[in-house]
Amino acid sequence: xxxxxxxxxxxxxxTAYRDRDPEGRLMPPPAWWDLPPDALDDLFEAQLVARxxxxxxxxxxxxxxxxxxxxxIRGRMAG
Amino acid sequence: xxxxxxxxxxxxxxDPVAFTKWMGRVERPIRLSLRAYARAVxxxxxxxxxxxxxxxxxxxxxxxxxxxxxxLRFAIGMARNLARNEARRLGRxxxxxxxxxxxxxxPPQPHSDPRLARAIxxxxxxLAGRPLTALRAxxxxxxxxxxxxxxxxxxxxxxAFLQNIVRARRQLAACLTRLQVPLEEILR
Numbered sequence: 001x002x003x004x005x006x007x008x009x010x011x012x013x014x015t016a017y018r019d020r021d022p023e024g025r026l027m028p029p030p031a032w033w034d035l036p037p038d039a040l041d042d043l044f045e046a047q048l049v050a051r052x053x054x055x056x057x058x059x060x061x062x063x064x065x066x067x068x069x070x071x072x073i074r075g076r077m078a079g
Numbered sequence: 080x081x082x083x084x085x086x087x088x089x090x091x092x093x094d095p096v097a098f099t100k101w102m103g104r105v106e107r108p109i110r111l112s113l114r115a116y117a118r119a120v121x122x123x124x125x126x127x128x129x130x131x132x133x134x135x136x137x138x139x140x141x142x143x144x145x146x147x148x149x150x151l152r153f154a155i156g157m158a159r160n161l162a163r164n165e166a167r168r169l170g171r172x173x174x175x176x177x178x179x180x181x182x183x184x185x186p187p188q189p190h191s192d193p194r195l196a197r198a199i200x201x202x203x204x205x206l207a208g209r210p211l212t213a214l215r216a217x218x219x220x221x222x223x224x225x226x227x228x229x230x231x232x233x234x235x236x237x238x239a240f241l242q243n244i245v246r247a248r249r250q251l252a253a254c255l256t257r258l259q260v261p262l263e264e265i266l267r
Contacts, residue, residue: 008241011248016221018124026128028121028169037118037174044117048110052265053251054218055103056196057203065123066102067222069130073095 001036009034010043014050016064087150090137098137102130105151112155119166119174129158195260202254206247209235213243214251 001009012031019027035043051063062070080088083104089097109129113122133154136142144150166172206214216229217240230240252262 007245011241011244017225026124040118056199064221
């Protein structure tokens with residue numbers, strides 16, 4: 001795997017967006033399955049930095065993770 | 080009462096704003112508690128599921144948590160249980176850490192350092208072109224939309240969108256280093 005392909009896979013897995021399976025469980029993104037174990041360690045560190053940057057850059061102090069969860073909660077409350 | 084306990088008490092009243100504040104204080108320590116599970120499970124998914132279940136728990140008047148930062152301690156235990164169950168479901172239990180792995184204390188999220196926030200804002204402003212467009216769109220919409228939809232809305236292919244974000248992150252890291260704010264400082 002080239003560095004460019006690895007970077008793109010890592011970035012695709014880094015997003016806070018998660019699909020759900022028919023039972024309602026959050027599914028790992030397809031790119032996550034393609035990453036070797038050492039890249040999953042790197043992904044963990046990259047997500048930690050990314051969420052911190054999001055939290056500090058957001059006027060409301062929300063990371064992508066918090067936004068995603070809040071969206072689910074609002075969906076439940078509306079439904 | 081700690082800030083975490085106060086926010087969780089508000090969440091128990093059904094207040095999503097209080098719960099959002101609580102999530103902002105506990106997301107990072109919950110995530111950190113899952114470092115050893117990164118090879119076995121999708122940590123992002125486990126963090127989100129833990130937060131959702133904590134909202135459900137907060138709405139249950141029968142459940143009570145006692146002690147300082149009890150909600151954070153409970154959430155960390157829940158996250159690790161979810162991670163173990165998820166690893167088994169995905170057939171990746173061989174990648175789990177040992178059951179008797181010693182617990183590493185995870186302090187609550189530190190208060191935001193205005194100097195760091197300013198440096199990040201400055202460096203984001205210095206990004207330009209499509210890397211800036213891609214990173215900003217991802218940061219604003221990732222909780223709601225998959226990358227393919229964000230990329231399409233920007234007139235980019237998914238691959239170009241991802242490569243632009245990679246470039247943006249590199250530029251952001253280089254800028255923070257120039258401002259003497261290395262990424263390690265963000266992670267402290």
